[in-house]
Amino acid sequence: MSHDKQRSTDAGASSGQPADADAEFDSLLPGLRRRDFVKAGAAVGGLGGLAGCTSLLSDEDVEGTASASEVDSSVPPGEHDEYYAFLSGGQSGDVRVYGLPSMRELARIPVFQPDAGRGYGHDDESRQMLEEAGGYTWGDTHHPRISQTDGDYDGRFAYVNDKANGRMARIDLTYFETDAIVDIPNQQGTHGACAQLPDTDLIFGVGEFRTPIPNDGSGDLEDPEEYGSVLAAINPESMNVEWEVLVDGNMDNGDGSKEGQYFFTTGYNSEGGVTEEEMTRSARDNVKAFDIPRIEAAVEAGDYETINEVPVVDGRQDSPLNQGDEPIVHYIPTPKSPHGISVTPDNQYAIASGKLDPTASVIDIAAIDEVDDPADAIVGQPQLGLGPLHTAYDGRGHAYTTLFIDSQVVKWDIEEAVEAEAGSESPVIEKIDVHYNPGHLIAAESYTENPAGDWLISLNKLSKDRFLPVGPQHPENDQLIYIGDDEAGMQLVKDSPAHAEPHDASICHKSKIDPAKTYDPEDLDLEYTDQGEETMERVDDDRVEIEMYSTRNHYGFQEMTVREGDTVEMQVTNIETTSDMLHSVAIPDHDIHMRVAPQETRKATFTADEPGVYWIYCAHFCSALHLEMRSRLIVQPEE
Ligand code: CUK
Ligand code: CUA
Numbered sequence: 001m002s003h004d005k006q007r008s009t010d011a012g013a014s015s016g017q018p019a020d021a022d023a024e025f026d027s028l029l030p031g032l033r034r035r036d037f038v039k040a041g042a043a044v045g046g047l048g049g050l051a052g053c054t055s056l057l058s059d060e061d062v063e064g065t066a067s068a069s070e071v072d073s074s075v076p077p078g079e080h081d082e083y084y085a086f087l088s089g090g091q092s093g094d095v096r097v098y099g100l101p102s103m104r105e106l107a108r109i110p111v112f113q114p115d116a117g118r119g120y121g122h123d124d125e126s127r128q129m130l131e132e133a134g135g136y137t138w139g140d141t142h143h144p145r146i147s148q149t150d151g152d153y154d155g156r157f158a159y160v161n162d163k164a165n166g167r168m169a170r171i172d173l174t175y176f177e178t179d180a181i182v183d184i185p186n187q188q189g190t191h192g193a194c195a196q197l198p199d200t201d202l203i204f205g206v207g208e209f210r211t212p213i214p215n216d217g218s219g220d221l222e223d224p225e226e227y228g229s230v231l232a233a234i235n236p237e238s239m240n241v242e243w244e245v246l247v248d249g250n251m252d253n254g255d256g257s258k259e260g261q262y263f264f265t266t267g268y269n270s271e272g273g274v275t276e277e278e279m280t281r282s283a284r285d286n287v288k289a290f291d292i293p294r295i296e297a298a299v300e301a302g303d304y305e306t307i308n309e310v311p312v313v314d315g316r317q318d319s320p321l322n323q324g325d326e327p328i329v330h331y332i333p334t335p336k337s338p339h340g341i342s343v344t345p346d347n348q349y350a351i352a353s354g355k356l357d358p359t360a361s362v363i364d365i366a367a368i369d370e371v372d373d374p375a376d377a378i379v380g381q382p383q384l385g386l387g388p389l390h391t392a393y394d395g396r397g398h399a400y401t402t403l404f405i406d407s408q409v410v411k412w413d414i415e416e417a418v419e420a421e422a423g424s425e426s427p428v429i430e431k432i433d434v435h436y437n438p439g440h441l442i443a444a445e446s447y448t449e450n451p452a453g454d455w456l457i458s459l460n461k462l463s464k465d466r467f468l469p470v471g472p473q474h475p476e477n478d479q480l481i482y483i484g485d486d487e488a489g490m491q492l493v494k495d496s497p498a499h500a501e502p503h504d505a506s507i508c509h510k511s512k513i514d515p516a517k518t519y520d521p522e523d524l525d526l527e528y529t530d531q532g533e534e535t536m537e538r539v540d541d542d543r544v545e546i547e548m549y550s551t552r553n554h555y556g557f558q559e560m561t562v563r564e565g566d567t568v569e570m571q572v573t574n575i576e577t578t579s580d581m582l583h584s585v586a587i588p589d590h591d592i593h594m595r596v597a598p599q600e601t602r603k604a605t606f607t608a609d610e611p612g613v614y615w616i617y618c619a620h621f622c623s624a625l626h627l628e629m630r631s632r633l634i635v636q637p638e639e
Helices: 006-014 021-028 036-043 124-132 293-302 414-419
Strands: 083-090 095-098 104-110 145-147 152-162 167-172 177-183 187-193 203-211 227-234 241-247 250-256 262-268 284-291 305-307 308-314 329-335 341-343 349-353 360-363 378-380 388-393 398-402 409-414 428-433 438-443 453-462 476-482 492-500 506-510 535-540 543-551 557-565 566-573 583-587 592-596 600-606 612-615 630-636
Touching: 083 167, 083 453, 104 177, 104 535, 124 177, 145 506, 152 187, 152 506, 167 187, 167 241, 177 227, 203 250, 227 250, 250 341, 250 453, 250 492, 262 349, 262 438, 284 293, 284 360, 305 414, 329 360, 329 600, 341 388, 349 388, 349 398, 349 414, 349 592, 360 414, 378 414, 398 414, 409 414, 409 438, 428 492, 438 506, 453 506, 543 583, 566 583, 566 592, 583 600, 592 600
Parallel strands: 187 250, 241 308, 388 438, 543 566, 557 630
Antiparallel strands: 083 095, 083 506, 095 104, 145 152, 152 167, 167 177, 187 203, 203 227, 227 241, 250 262, 262 284, 284 329, 305 308, 341 349, 349 360, 360 378, 388 398, 398 409, 409 428, 438 453, 453 476, 476 492, 535 543, 566 600, 583 592, 583 612, 612 630
16 A cells, blocks of 8 residues: 555645645644644643634634535435445434435434334333333433444444443344343443454443442442442343453443454543543543453453442452453553544554544554553554544555544554654645544444445534524534545545434445344234234223234224223234335324334233223324224223
């Protein structure tokens, strides 16, 4: 692979970007070099203080700098996209599915929040799942990751974290629906989420917030010295937490090495502080490299304490398990508060982005166990720009890193970063402006051993002036960038407004996912009720069980009569075999919208507590007689 550094200027100019970003920066802050600004900014509170960098320009002054790209990203009506992109929904608690490159939103999969559009949280099964997972009405999804086999996507499951309530969920990619949620003991703020590769043997939840462990009020709540955070290893089939490792400091993001040995996390607040000032006092933090086989050996040997029924292994720096030359957790010192971490497709390096430092740290994975001083495992530290957050790969030896403060994506050469002096800008190939302040970025199949190398999405936190104004809450802006042509450089292709608030994504080729067109009744626990098999039975003084079917354009019963105060268990099978022929059971004044897709059976239990007549109807527009698809629920008053 070769590149021409001169091109960085050319490519920048052709996309309308200032050729010399330094000069632009200097003109904004006369007399202050951008590097000095980093130091000054970090000293006064870091990212928070710097986040307004683009705000130095008023909204009116911010102009779209990239001209329309020549790259064809059109997907004609009726044709399919090449890729599925799974984006987290942040505080909306869902996972969105985009088609790429069209950026059309194909689905929203509710995960941690009820969603009437899919009847999620409206039938007994999903309601019970949400209830058992804590009963919260929202979650904060950040990192959706697709299961892999042999280092490639297998299209079976996606996993996603809930930062708000310390949970991990699994999405079944046959049906594109959430099928399991685990409430992780001893962990608050489950942030990073990733699998043990290459075969998804474990799912890791990275605990961000430090709390007393157990956090049940039994210890000293005031003393931060008593707080800790844990890495949780979850069985991907049972979704049980198998073990946890207690560490020093907060953890942030995570990624697994490609051959199963290590799991990496970034961290901040190695100081153990509780205020912003205390958390950013030290100039150094660390990346933790968890040695999974050694941790499992410690669990096997009984070297743990059981807390809330989970074996917790002590991985703090002063733990006996970390003395000697076979530590279970390597603490690799980096500049303060590294944020994103991702392993290169060839498994050579783990790259941690600096956040409060303008560099990324390139960790040589093979060296981790060889070096005496963990710091020596860092073999490259290219200077990338302001606020580097996350890094993705094209499989051609390039890394792409978001620069939150500079509002740019920087493309750089990994091997050149290893060869160059620490702090050198020479590995930088080019930068492209994004709009504005990007968090994650993700390249197609970047988390696998073979990235596709064509498309990249920059998940920008601010959209400012890019769209028609819709009030004070602006949409986020997911920008599509073409990275398939190293000669032409990165090309901005389109803007795509997004509901709050995607953080990370996984992009998978369509050939690797095989969604079902209808349900297989064998996959469901509830029994299928065919036409002619419908039953309505009073099983108790105050309990009625109904099993019926639905089809165009009626339900198994035209009317159902119960008594005030009855508990009604209503089970419905959609007996349609035609794909896309959905029905639903909407019950006015009972807060129920039960969706039934073709060959699906669902059940909802409710109390008929108000006498009267309720028109049950189908809310999915199914045919010309859709409005006539109704049934009377008659609730007779108590005598
Ligand atoms: S995090 Cu949000 S931009 Cu949760 Cu991976 Cu970095
Ligand atoms: Cu069935 Cu509308």
